[in-house]
Amino acid sequence: MQLLEKLVTTPGIxxxxxxxxELIKDELNKIADEVKVDGMGNVIGIKKGKSSSKNxxxxxxxxxxxxxxxxxxxxxxxxxxxxxxxxxxFDARALVSQRVIVHGKxxxxxxxxxSTKPPHMLSAEEAKKKLEVxxxxxxxxxxxxxxxxxxxxxxxxxxxxxxxxxxxSYSAKAMDDRIGVYVMLEAAKELDYHEADIYLxxxxxxxxxxxxxxxxxxxxxxxxxxxxxxxxxxxxxxxKEDEMVASLGEGAxxxxxxxxxxxxxxxxxxxxxxxxxxxxxxxxxLMAKGxxxxxxxxxxxxxxxxxxxxxxxRYVHTVNEMVDxxxxxxxxxxxxxxxxxxxxxxFSL
Ligand SMILES: [Zn+2]
Numbered sequence: 001m002q003l004l005e006k007l008v009t010t011p012g013i014x015x016x017x018x019x020x021x022e023l024i025k026d027e028l029n030k031i032a033d034e035v036k037v038d039g040m041g042n043v044i045g046i047k048k049g050k051s052s053s054k055n056x057x058x059x060x061x062x063x064x065x066x067x068x069x070x071x072x073x074x075x076x077x078x079x080x081x082x083x084x085x086x087x088x089x090f091d092a093r094a095l096v097s098q099r100v101i102v103h104g105k106x107x108x109x110x111x112x113x114x115s116t117k118p119p120h121m122l123s124a125e126e127a128k129k130k131l132e133v134x135x136x137x138x139x140x141x142x143x144x145x146x147x148x149x150x151x152x153x154x155x156x157x158x159x160x161x162x163x164x165x166x167x168x169s170y171s172a173k174a175m176d177d178r179i180g181v182y183v184m185l186e187a188a189k190e191l192d193y194h195e196a197d198i199y200l201x202x203x204x205x206x207x208x209x210x211x212x213x214x215x216x217x218x219x220x221x222x223x224x225x226x227x228x229x230x231x232x233x234x235x236x237x238x239x240k241e242d243e244m245v246a247s248l249g250e251g252a253x254x255x256x257x258x259x260x261x262x263x264x265x266x267x268x269x270x271x272x273x274x275x276x277x278x279x280x281x282x283x284x285x286l287m288a289k290g291x292x293x294x295x296x297x298x299x300x301x302x303x304x305x306x307x308x309x310x311x312x313x314r315y316v317h318t319v320n321e322m323v324d325x326x327x328x329x330x331x332x333x334x335x336x337x338x339x340x341x342x343x344x345x346x347f348s349l
Contacts, residue, residue, distance in 0.1 A: 260295025
């Protein structure tokens with residue numbers, strides 16, 4: 001199986017990243033000089049720079065979150081239906097007719113369904129009711145006693161979807177933000193010579209409030225930070241041109257701002273220079289809603305110069321998240337070039 005496919009199909013909801021953490025640890029062990037896990041579960045791979053100067057090496061932190069949106073089992077009823085607590089921002093409309101995996105004593109496949117009637121039985125008034133995430137339950141096809149034997153309150157539930165290649169794109173669940181993890185790993189593999197000490201961090205609990213990014217940035221205390229995450233590619237029917245955040249196939253997105261951060265303009269300029277110089281396709285990103293680990297890093301300690309490299313993604317927070325292969329490649333190149341040269345730069349304001 002390809003690395004990206006493994007990354008998107010391995011489960012890891014906020015706070016229960018153990019399986020995806022093991023996979024990333026294994027990958028980082030092939031690349032980094034040292035790999036450690038902090039108290040919250042962030043995985044940190046350190047690649048020491050070959051510093052030519054006597055000065056202490058600069059520290060650059062790259063963050064990509066390894067958690068994916070999902071649920072916790074919060075109630076099991078007599079008939080064995082499960083009620084869920086969502087972890088991360090779901091749109092109820094994207095949950096209709098989905099399948100889930102309940103990670104109980106064993107992995108159980110289930111149908112996710114809203115407590116509504118089949119269309120045949122709905123009155124006109126009932127059909128107008130807006131679905132909410134709390135309307136959904138899981139049907140495991142098992143009776144209550146069997147379910148209670150296999151499932152406990154607090155067990156993780158993840159969405160089920162296959163990884164596929166569609167034309168020039170990849171589509172899967174959890175592309176947010178395993179594609180960021182993938183870009184981080186691939187960029188690190190491309191590094192030959194670098195002077196900065198590079199901290200490759202797969203963060204936890206980003207989807208519930210940038211929590212792992214906060215503690216890992218505090219622990220590392222970097223000189224500069226780059227967050228890797230998806231951004232909204234709304235280049236689809238029904239979007240207005242002036243509301244466009246990013247488009248598929250137009251290159252890696254350099255973050256100007258998101259809801260949790262405004263990037264350091266000197267880091268932005270450096271990323272743009274690299275993209276121009278290396279003839280990498282890129283686009284500029286302004287995402288008014290939705291934050292990333294850039295916000296957590298930037299506001300760590302006394303403030304860290306930070307920007308983001310984003311991967312344009314269609315259908316974010318659905319099981320069909322879709323990225324363009326060329327955009328992914330340009331993000332890998334842009335990051336690796338930045339890591340090779342960032343020790344020469346002064347990002348202080
Ligand atoms: Zn994300």
